[in-house]
Structures are given as C-alpha cells and as structure tokens.
Amino acid sequence: MNVISRLLLWLLLKSEKGGGIQMIIVMASLIIYGDITIAQVPTGSKAAVKTRLATLGYDENGTPLKIEE
Numbered sequence: 001m002n003v004i005s006r007l008l009l010w011l012l013l014k015s016e017k018g019g020g021i022q023m024i025i026v027m028a029s030l031i032i033y034g035d036i037t038i039a040q041v042p043t044g045s046k047a048a049v050k051t052r053l054a055t056l057g058y059d060e061n062g063t064p065l066k067i068e069e
Contacts, residue, residue: 005035028052031062 008026027049030036038060041049050060057065 002035005030005033009036024048024052028056028058031060032056032058034062037061 009030024045027036027041027045031038031041031049031053038046038049053060053062054065057067059065
C-alpha cells in the first residue's frame with residue numbers, strides 16, 4: 001500500500017469511527033486498485049464494502065465480474 005493510500009485510510013478511520021458512505025467508497029476503491037484487501041476492512045464495514053464492490057461490478061478481491069452475454 002502506498003503512502004497516500006495509508007494516509008487516506010488512516011484519516012477516514014479516525015474521522016468516521018467505523019463507517020460512513022465515504023469510507024465505504026474509499027475502501028472499495030482501494031481494494032479495486034489493490035492497495036488493501038477485504039481482510040483489512042474493519043469487520044463492521046465488510047458487508048457494505050462487498051455490496052459496493054458488487055454494485056460496481058467487482059468481487060470482494062477487486063476482480064471484475066465476468067459479464068455473460
């Protein structure tokens with residue numbers, strides 16, 4: 001994880017205290033970019049992050065879901 005990602009995650013964890021839509025969006029983005037894994041997401045936010053990833057078309061590892069035609 002790069003320094004900016006760590007700083008952003010730290011700031012969100014300190015300011016949101018366990019959840020908030022901004023934190024969910026940032027964590028989902030960090031997973032998609034490979035900076036964090038779902039295991040690093042706080043337990044109380046995992047379900048929301050997984051839902052956000054699925055909404056964006058990704059699995060919980062940040063891998064794009066296959067679209068069948």
